Amino acid sequence: SKVGKYLLGKTLGEGWNSKVKIAIDTETNKQYAMKIMYTDDAKDQEDFDLRLFLILMSNEVQRLQKLPTHPNIIQLVDYNWEAKLVQKSGIEKDVLTVVLELAKGGDLFNYIFAINKGFSEPIARYYFIQLINAIEFMHNNNVVHRDLKLENLLLDDNYNLKIADFGLSTTVESSYGGGVMYTRVGTERYMPPEMLEKNAYIGICADLFAAGVILFVLVMGMMPTHKSAESNDYL
Structure with missing residues (x-):
């Protein structure tokens, strides 16, 4: 699967209609962590507050944009509120994405x-x-x-x-x-x-x-x- 220039790898974590996956920048071959919110699926769930999740993702982006670089704070790389995830079958899904520095050591x-x-x-x-x-x-x-x-x-x-x-x-x-x-x-x-x-x-x-x-x-x-x-x- 791909989102824009990013080739998606293994899943690092999952949540409400969302996943965190390894994302490989096909232009630089660098690996990042991509938070993906599946908005198509969320629209079909009455109990899911899509707006709240969007607020949390937007809030994270705003804070990380405000903060200068620090060696002990995860770095924001990219984000897209109107992204398309293209599956291997060719099917497209609407997603929200936030691309972050990859911390390979876990938590x-x-x-x-x-x-x-x-x-x-x-x-x-x-x-x-x-x-x-x-x-x-x-x-x-x-x-x-x-x-x-x-x-x-x-x-x-x-x-x-x-x-x-x-x-x-x-x-x-x-x-x-x-x-x-x-x-x-x-x-x-x-x-x-x-x-x-x-x-x-x-x-x-x-x-x-x-x-x-x-x-x-x-x-x-x-x-x-x-x-x-x-x-x-x-x-």
């Missing part, structure tokens, strides 16, 4: 799951330093991620960390990315108590809380708690 969650324990202290420190550097860079550019978790921390060919999945990220107007927010988004086990309690929260603080949870998992190999609360012993 940190799978490594922790595979060894069923935490990393050694030097390895945990190595990845946490890269994570904090990338978070500081995002915040200095007035972007907060709001869904930092092990599944969104990918590794490249050299096993360097790459923050990915900016669909729930947002921008803030303050000078250090810490504006007050009210929208409860993200993954519960990485949320600070104020988000879980549906109170106002500071974007930068939510990212830093999630980073603390990630550090705990990197070292201990397990989550600190099912849900955060002010009374939790670990928090």
Whole structure:
């Protein structure tokens, strides 16, 4: 199958009427990761909110366009809201596509799951330093991620960390990315108590809380708690 100049390879992941596939640029022979949303199929499903998915994809593109290049943040390569996927049979499907840097090393969650324990202290420190550097860079550019978790921390060919999945990220107007927010988004086990309690929260603080949870998992190999609360012993 092909989408424009990209030849599609194996599937890296699947979701609601969407897939992430390896995409080979036929002009340069470079490999990328392509997020593909099948809009033809989605139109036939009453329970599928196509507009929401489009908002998330569009949001990710806007944030990555805003951010300057950083070695620990996944890079946007290309996108197309009116693409055609041409199957081997010649059948065409309407799709939305976002092309990203390919992180061949997978995500940190799978490594922790595979060894069923935490990393050694030097390895945990190595990845946490890269994570904090990338978070500081995002915040200095007035972007907060709001869904930092092990599944969104990918590794490249050299096993360097790459923050990915900016669909729930947002921008803030303050000078250090810490504006007050009210929208409860993200993954519960990485949320600070104020988000879980549906109170106002500071974007930068939510990212830093999630980073603390990630550090705990990197070292201990397990989550600190099912849900955060002010009374939790670990928090």
